[in-house]
Amino acid sequence: MSMLVLEDVHTHYGKIEALHGVSVEVNKGEIVSLIGANGAGKTTLLMTVCGMPQASSGRIILEGRDITNEPTAQIMRSGLAIVPEGRRIFSGLTVEENLHMGGFFTSKSEIRKNQAHVYELFPRLKEREHQRAGTMSGGEQQMLAIGRALMSNPHMIILDEPSLGLAPLIIKQIFEIIGHLRDEGITVFLVEQNAHQALHLADRGYVLETGKIRLHDTGKNLLENPDVQNAYLGG
Amino acid sequence: MAANNMRHALFCAIVTLIISFPILGLSLEAKGVNITLSGAKTSTYVAIVLAAVAVFVFQTFRDTFMGALGKLPNFNPLAGREPMEQTKRVKLESWLLTGIVVFALFWPFLVSRGSVDLATLVLIYIMLALGLNVVVGLAGLLDLGYVAFYAVGAYTFALLSQYTGISFWMALPIGALLAGLTGMILGFPVLRLRGDYLAIVTLGFGEIIRILLNNWTTLTGGPNGIGGIPEPTLFGMEFGRRVKEEGNTSFHETFGIAYSGEHKVIFLYLIALVLAVITALIIRRFMRMPVGRAWEALREDEIAARSLGLSRTAVKLSAFTIGAFFAGFAGTVFASKQGFISPESFVFLESAIILAIVVLGGMGSQLGVILAAIAVTILPELAREFSEYRMLIFGAAMVLMMVWRPQGLLPVRRIQITLNKQG
Numbered sequence: 001m002s003m004l005v006l007e008d009v010h011t012h013y014g015k016i017e018a019l020h021g022v023s024v025e026v027n028k029g030e031i032v033s034l035i036g037a038n039g040a041g042k043t044t045l046l047m048t049v050c051g052m053p054q055a056s057s058g059r060i061i062l063e064g065r066d067i068t069n070e071p072t073a074q075i076m077r078s079g080l081a082i083v084p085e086g087r088r089i090f091s092g093l094t095v096e097e098n099l100h101m102g103g104f105f106t107s108k109s110e111i112r113k114n115q116a117h118v119y120e121l122f123p124r125l126k127e128r129e130h131q132r133a134g135t136m137s138g139g140e141q142q143m144l145a146i147g148r149a150l151m152s153n154p155h156m157i158i159l160d161e162p163s164l165g166l167a168p169l170i171i172k173q174i175f176e177i178i179g180h181l182r183d184e185g186i187t188v189f190l191v192e193q194n195a196h197q198a199l200h201l202a203d204r205g206y207v208l209e210t211g212k213i214r215l216h217d218t219g220k221n222l223l224e225n226p227d228v229q230n231a232y233l234g235g
Numbered sequence: 236m237a238a239n240n241m242r243h244a245l246f247c248a249i250v251t252l253i254i255s256f257p258i259l260g261l262s263l264e265a266k267g268v269n270i271t272l273s274g275a276k277t278s279t280y281v282a283i284v285l286a287a288v289a290v291f292v293f294q295t296f297r298d299t300f301m302g303a304l305g306k307l308p309n310f311n312p313l314a315g316r317e318p319m320e321q322t323k324r325v326k327l328e329s330w331l332l333t334g335i336v337v338f339a340l341f342w343p344f345l346v347s348r349g350s351v352d353l354a355t356l357v358l359i360y361i362m363l364a365l366g367l368n369v370v371v372g373l374a375g376l377l378d379l380g381y382v383a384f385y386a387v388g389a390y391t392f393a394l395l396s397q398y399t400g401i402s403f404w405m406a407l408p409i410g411a412l413l414a415g416l417t418g419m420i421l422g423f424p425v426l427r428l429r430g431d432y433l434a435i436v437t438l439g440f441g442e443i444i445r446i447l448l449n450n451w452t453t454l455t456g457g458p459n460g461i462g463g464i465p466e467p468t469l470f471g472m473e474f475g476r477r478v479k480e481e482g483n484t485s486f487h488e489t490f491g492i493a494y495s496g497e498h499k500v501i502f503l504y505l506i507a508l509v510l511a512v513i514t515a516l517i518i519r520r521f522m523r524m525p526v527g528r529a530w531e532a533l534r535e536d537e538i539a540a541r542s543l544g545l546s547r548t549a550v551k552l553s554a555f556t557i558g559a560f561f562a563g564f565a566g567t568v569f570a571s572k573q574g575f576i577s578p579e580s581f582v583f584l585e586s587a588i589i590l591a592i593v594v595l596g597g598m599g600s601q602l603g604v605i606l607a608a609i610a611v612t613i614l615p616e617l618a619r620e621f622s623e624y625r626m627l628i629f630g631a632a633m634v635l636m637m638v639w640r641p642q643g644l645l646p647v648r649r650i651q652i653t654l655n656k657q658g
Contacts, residue, residue, distance in 0.1 A: 090539065
């Protein structure tokens with residue numbers, strides 16, 4: 001059962017082609033990692049799934065529905081949630097208000113239920129409930145960004161560099177939570193520079209190089225692959 | 236550090252001399268056909284030198300002075316107090332506001348006609364500023380052409396009354412709706428723009444409307460404007476000495492009181508008051524609704540807001556439309572108050588003043604914006620005694636205000652929305 005399928009997707013920024021025919025498949029209940037160097041097109045791939053920018057050719061199918069030409073707002077309301085690169089929380093709003101924004105299109109009772117669930121996953125956020133989000137540490141902000149994404153009852157969650165700029169101990173916590181999300185039945189698509197931890201956690205992994213998929217295997221095999229070890233795992 | 240200060244101070248003092256000497260120290264006098272250049276009195280030269288010295292001294296010890304200024308809030312007895320609890324604060328605020336409104340209802344019967352007239356203008360500015368506050372303060376879209384929507388409201392009423400003889404009460408919703416529609420039309424092309432670029436486009440739009448009104452002579456009368464705009468009536472009762480329209484009665488005859496020009500002024504004031512209160516209440520309601528939170532989210536981070544499924548189009552258009560709607564409201568009242576409008580009332584300076592009110596009041600804060608509207612409209616009137624230095628004083632007051640309270644008079648204290656625990 002596939003959750004998200006990309007078939008030969010090309011994406012352009014103006015005249016420049018950033019993705020040269022990418023095909024990726026994410027099955028339900030999996031954690032799939034996408035690794036690659038700076039400028040390989042990882043973020044472009046994620047943004048294309050979200051419809052900004054839209055793919056110039058190819059097909060993107062989310063839970064059996066073709067979303068290639070749908071506007072961003074519609075895609076983001078249909079069971080998909082993203083934790084954007086650099087967290088992008090609403091820094092002037094309190095933690096609680098940030099979470100409520102995440103549940104903008106759900107009912108009040110759903111918000112109440114999901115909020116309790118997020119506080120269960122991240123007790124730190126409960127402590128900071130009425131604090132302005134911008135005054136929290138980087139790790140707490142990342143927790144909030146994940147929590148906010150969970151507020152919309154997503155079937156699938158996309159994480160863009162969740163370990164960016166965080167202390168090793170916090171990264172470990174974040175990855176534990178990501179594993180926990182899979183156990184709850186949420187499909188996870190993880191984009192990381194931190195290849196070692198990302199592949200360790202992942203069921204399967206893709207390696208993206210200059211806008212093309214170079215390798216595709218299980219997480220375990222990729223970790224043992226000498227090419228991957230040389231290029232992404234520091235030998 | 237000190238040497239640097241000294242050099243800077245010397246430079247400032249010289250600039251003061253260069254600027255003030257020709258302006259104050261020299262004067263041209265016409266004697267017959269000849270123009271002669273003559274100097275001023277010795278006392279003026281002494282004053283110029285003293286001013287330069289004052290600038291020099293201030294600039295040299297600038298850090299000390301500014302440091303002392305920075306300590307000023309310590310004299311404020313309320314500065315150190317604990318922030319009030321939210322529920323308590325909201326309650327106090329609403330009591331205070333109710334008190335102000337009740338006072339405002341009775342106030343015109345106690346003061347002169349001129350004051351009431353000025354107060355009506357203040358109320359119009361309050362409506363305008365509350366509307367712009369939605370666009371700039373809440374949604375974070377810098378709009379420099381806001382006066383265009385004000386003009387649309389005013390001209391809608393003026394033109395409709397000229398060509399179809401419509402009454403104020405009919406024109407009020409039509410003017411506001413048309414202004415709102417204009418806001419929406421402007422919203423479409425600027426959806427992708429933000430910050431400086433948006434400011435430039437809206438500035439252009441404001442000018443387009445003004446130039447259109449100025450040049451479309453056959454319809455709008457061009458620079459001559461439109462006169463004879465009717466005053467509002469109270470259930471068919473007119474406030475003039477004689478009844479102008481058939482079927483209407485006059486206010487003073489109906490109630491059997493002597494005619495007084497003040498009735499009309501007070502009635503207009505009361506209408507403006509009621510409309511301003513309605514504007515404030517409706518926008519307050521919007522702020523607490525999902526659309527209000529969407530505006531804030533978009534202001535805080537556009538990409539994040541979109542990633543949550545908010546539609547950029549809908550959120551921006553709603554802010555533009557609602558802001559413009561209330562400008563149209565204010566425009567209709569303005570046209571009725573003046574009885575005559577021309578494009579001259581809708582220049583860029585008006586947009587700038589309304590924006591200044593929003594910034595001075597504290598972006599997004601309603602009470603602050605209301606206070607700032609009162610201050611900005613009344614201050615130039617109070618300073619009238621200083622005649623030509625009026626605008627100088629006004630400008631200085633604004634600069635000082637921004638130095639002391641960059642966050643505005645009453646910075647917004649966001650209302651937290653909490654869900655009931657049980658559900």
